[in-house]
Amino acid sequence: MSVPLLQVDGLSVNFRTRSGTVKVLDDVSFSIDKGEILGIVGESGSGKSVLSYALMGLLDDNAQIKADTITFGGIDLNGPASALSAIRGRELSMIFQSPRTALNPIMKVGKQIEDVLRRHGPVSRSNAKAAAIAALARVRIPDPERRYEAYPFELSGGMCQRVMIAMALSCSPSLLIADEPTTGLDVTTQAVVMDLIRDLVRESRMSSILITHDLALAAEYCDRIAVMHAGHMVEIASARTLRSHFAHPYTRGLFAATPTADTELNDLASIPGNLPDLRLDLPPCRFLHRCDRRQADCETAPVPLQAIGTDHSVRCRYPL
Amino acid sequence: MADLTTNLHAQSFWRDARHLATENKLTLMAAVILLLFIVLSLLAPWLIPYDPLAVDSTAALKPPSFAHLFGTDALGRDIFSRVIIATRLDIGMAIGAVFLSFVVGTATGAIAGYFGGWTDAIIGRFMDTIMAFPLFVLAMGIVAALGNSVENIVLATAIINLPFYSRFARSEVNIRRDMTFVEAARMGGNRSFRLLAFHIVPNILPTMMVQGSLNLGWAILNAAGLSFIGLGVRPPTPEWGIMVSEGASYIFSGEWWTFVFPGAALVITVFCFNLIGDGLRDMIDPRSRR
Amino acid sequence: MKIVLSLATRIATAVPSLIGVIVVTFLLARALPGDAAVYYAGSSATPESIAQVRKALGLDKPLWFQFGDYASRLAHGDLGTSLSSGQPVLHDLVARLPASMELTLCALLFAMAIGLPLGIAAATRPGKAIDHICRVIVSVGAAFPTFFVALGLVYVFYFRLGIAPEPLGRLNDTYFTVPPTVTGFYLIDTILAGDLAAFDASLAQLVLPSISLGLFALAPIARIARASMLASLSSDFCRTARAMGLSRTRIVYGYALRNAMLPVVNILGMVFSFLLGANVLVEQVFAWPGIGAYAVNAVITSDYAAVQGFVLMMAILYILLNLAVDLAVAAIDPRVRYDG
Ligand SMILES: Nc1ncnc2c1ncn2[C@@H]1O[C@H](COP(=O)(O)OP(=O)(O)OP(=O)(O)O)[C@@H](O)[C@H]1O
Ligand SMILES: [Mg+2]
Numbered sequence: 001m002s003v004p005l006l007q008v009d010g011l012s013v014n015f016r017t018r019s020g021t022v023k024v025l026d027d028v029s030f031s032i033d034k035g036e037i038l039g040i041v042g043e044s045g046s047g048k049s050v051l052s053y054a055l056m057g058l059l060d061d062n063a064q065i066k067a068d069t070i071t072f073g074g075i076d077l078n079g080p081a082s083a084l085s086a087i088r089g090r091e092l093s094m095i096f097q098s099p100r101t102a103l104n105p106i107m108k109v110g111k112q113i114e115d116v117l118r119r120h121g122p123v124s125r126s127n128a129k130a131a132a133i134a135a136l137a138r139v140r141i142p143d144p145e146r147r148y149e150a151y152p153f154e155l156s157g158g159m160c161q162r163v164m165i166a167m168a169l170s171c172s173p174s175l176l177i178a179d180e181p182t183t184g185l186d187v188t189t190q191a192v193v194m195d196l197i198r199d200l201v202r203e204s205r206m207s208s209i210l211i212t213h214d215l216a217l218a219a220e221y222c223d224r225i226a227v228m229h230a231g232h233m234v235e236i237a238s239a240r241t242l243r244s245h246f247a248h249p250y251t252r253g254l255f256a257a258t259p260t261a262d263t264e265l266n267d268l269a270s271i272p273g274n275l276p277d278l279r280l281d282l283p284p285c286r287f288l289h290r291c292d293r294r295q296a297d298c299e300t301a302p303v304p305l306q307a308i309g310t311d312h313s314v315r316c317r318y319p320l
Numbered sequence: 321m322a323d324l325t326t327n328l329h330a331q332s333f334w335r336d337a338r339h340l341a342t343e344n345k346l347t348l349m350a351a352v353i354l355l356l357f358i359v360l361s362l363l364a365p366w367l368i369p370y371d372p373l374a375v376d377s378t379a380a381l382k383p384p385s386f387a388h389l390f391g392t393d394a395l396g397r398d399i400f401s402r403v404i405i406a407t408r409l410d411i412g413m414a415i416g417a418v419f420l421s422f423v424v425g426t427a428t429g430a431i432a433g434y435f436g437g438w439t440d441a442i443i444g445r446f447m448d449t450i451m452a453f454p455l456f457v458l459a460m461g462i463v464a465a466l467g468n469s470v471e472n473i474v475l476a477t478a479i480i481n482l483p484f485y486s487r488f489a490r491s492e493v494n495i496r497r498d499m500t501f502v503e504a505a506r507m508g509g510n511r512s513f514r515l516l517a518f519h520i521v522p523n524i525l526p527t528m529m530v531q532g533s534l535n536l537g538w539a540i541l542n543a544a545g546l547s548f549i550g551l552g553v554r555p556p557t558p559e560w561g562i563m564v565s566e567g568a569s570y571i572f573s574g575e576w577w578t579f580v581f582p583g584a585a586l587v588i589t590v591f592c593f594n595l596i597g598d599g600l601r602d603m604i605d606p607r608s609r610r
Numbered sequence: 611m612k613i614v615l616s617l618a619t620r621i622a623t624a625v626p627s628l629i630g631v632i633v634v635t636f637l638l639a640r641a642l643p644g645d646a647a648v649y650y651a652g653s654s655a656t657p658e659s660i661a662q663v664r665k666a667l668g669l670d671k672p673l674w675f676q677f678g679d680y681a682s683r684l685a686h687g688d689l690g691t692s693l694s695s696g697q698p699v700l701h702d703l704v705a706r707l708p709a710s711m712e713l714t715l716c717a718l719l720f721a722m723a724i725g726l727p728l729g730i731a732a733a734t735r736p737g738k739a740i741d742h743i744c745r746v747i748v749s750v751g752a753a754f755p756t757f758f759v760a761l762g763l764v765y766v767f768y769f770r771l772g773i774a775p776e777p778l779g780r781l782n783d784t785y786f787t788v789p790p791t792v793t794g795f796y797l798i799d800t801i802l803a804g805d806l807a808a809f810d811a812s813l814a815q816l817v818l819p820s821i822s823l824g825l826f827a828l829a830p831i832a833r834i835a836r837a838s839m840l841a842s843l844s845s846d847f848c849r850t851a852r853a854m855g856l857s858r859t860r861i862v863y864g865y866a867l868r869n870a871m872l873p874v875v876n877i878l879g880m881v882f883s884f885l886l887g888a889n890v891l892v893e894q895v896f897a898w899p900g901i902g903a904y905a906v907n908a909v910i911t912s913d914y915a916a917v918q919g920f921v922l923m924m925a926i927l928y929i930l931l932n933l934a935v936d937l938a939v940a941a942i943d944p945r946v947r948y949d950g
Contacts, residue, residue, distance in 0.1 A: 571769060
């Protein structure tokens, strides 16, 4: 087996707040191979953004990050931040939800891309401008020379997201993290943006982490899918396996709540209960109180993520 | 419905007040100091050692001592007694001015915000016109025109504050105009004015009062500034602004106590008012808590 | 073209304020206690002379007619005649305006030079010593009356330490020659006249009044600078900049600061209101020969034409300064600039 591009083992993130410590991520482990698109799925508040910010080193000062290993392209990122800051934006890049606010409102979008280019390589002024326009053209923005001069408020949401993508890809990173890149866009634009991301990732043989709360979207665009619940990674499998052989009750709930071509809208079931309060002491299985299959020992015995097939792991004592 | 919301308000008010008392010791301290000042000034006639107006040429310009804690001024009057007794006038002027602008500003702002249209446009234009002046300058002009008296200082200070209250009340009412509890009252057959006066305005009062408390310190500075340049308060009335200005002439002969003590009283009072205002704002609007 | 148009609309929005200001100053003059004609006729007036004065001043005409008269005299630059100086009010004010402007601008410069870096430093190091210092300065600064600070500074630096010059005006003309008026700003005129000694002297005279006045403006500037810088630094676009690997300097100064300047520039309108008002008090303490001291004298001696002229001039100045603030905002923010 080849060495994965990104390997994360035992990652935990706590936030110290006034009302106690919030244990947002607990023992998260996964890996991504070169050229692979990994989807991370989970309901709102399950810690998807925190996970990606932890990888990017973007968390607030009140975050405590602990991990056994984080290696990226042979570099150890589990330690001082200097290793990360050397590759951030160049090898490892990210795009965000709500693209309108993610761009500097009073700076021309072309200049913002130029800033990134000039930061990561010796580029002359005129070359930078040409490169920025080329980056805009690459994300299929019509008339890139004119858009170079535009301010974010003059562009539509979808256009802003393309600018974000152009910026993130301008230095050809090997991993692109996309945190709900289509939230807030209308449905047709969503598909266009998703297609664009997939095409660009495939074209340049990058890897990508695609974060979404839409299981159907993940199933369509990703090679593998990881399901998160309350800061635990509860199931990881290839997209195909997950669809047919999901093993975690939460994943089943997610599928039941996802509309497909042949379900009626009122057939959709919602998952009972809410995410647990992450400030409290939590049982080994954080899904416990929403689960209809729980047994007495779910409350006490540890539940590690265990392989139940080739490329299929689940964090449950009584999988389906 | 409205009862329920007020009740909730009251509950969280006491919880927040407790939070404030324990978390924000500074606010509590400011409140205690201020209360002390006010009580002292109310009991002043029985407490102060000298008649604040009594002239004693043999004791002129004496430095602070046990006989005269804050020293004496050029006419031999006891500065300590004068500073204490002046508290009433200074705080009184500020409270009077803030009360006036609070009442008038809330009323005009609520009407503008509720009815909109022409009413709103006219009231808004009026407030804009006040805001078009540097505020202290407008206050000077008003006092000069209406006559040089304490009442007119209060009035002028109230007028220049008016736009803040009016605009604030307008936006607050505007937010609430279409809320469910107002709708419910409207269904219940309430007429517009009743609705405004008994359902919407009580709802915005807490936030408006915070504005008022934030404003008190500023009102004191304003009134004291006007009397510093010789408007309103006439000698020999004890008032901090005029006392500082009387003391100013003795700077060049080194009699510092003539202006330092009344000035310090001014600073401490304003500081306390500002701290209390900040504390109350944190209480009403937890977002500004840091 | 779009920019020119939005500039024109911005200037046009100042017109209603201007009209409002003129109406208010007119009404202020009519609100004088007692009969203005009796007042202007003087103490030895007879009923006939009072009637004569009333006619001459147009006080027997209806109010709207008087207002038309007032407005047309304003249009000709006629603000009436000052009782105490015997000069046209406009002449008096224009002669004294540069002194006030020089002081106000120096105070603003001082407040910005201290307040901005203080607020920024506090926002970039939250919870550190500089943050606490900033908070203390902001809350203490807002509680000190300008006139008290001014007197305190004079007492310490002139009387006690003797390092500040005597607080009597802009330049001691027994030792120095007043420069020929070009701009009216002594700091500039002395240099134009090549008189460096006089430059130093007028600078020395400016220091204490500018600090007294500036301290009052420093608090709101530092407060807003800190708050908006904090908001900017935690904004989505700064997170993006960090994710793209931009350097901290670039993020703080190139991204956060420029955006944080918008609220700061916006608050300047309010700051000018403070400064122009507090100016009166500071001029009083330092015997500064500006329009503030002139106005105080006019108010005390019931020189109504002078007071009216002063209020009007300050209001117009304030409207112009607000216009300048608007234009500065438009220069920074493209959203405002193209919002035609
Ligand atoms: N700085 C912080 N301090 C304290 N708690 C935080 C902080 N940031 C995030 N959290 C908590 O972490 C949890 C997970 O948040 P996160 O934003 O990762 O969720 P998410 O899965 O991305 O949800 P969404 O789909 O809404 O984006 C939430 O409960 C949130 O309250
Ligand atoms: Mg998220």
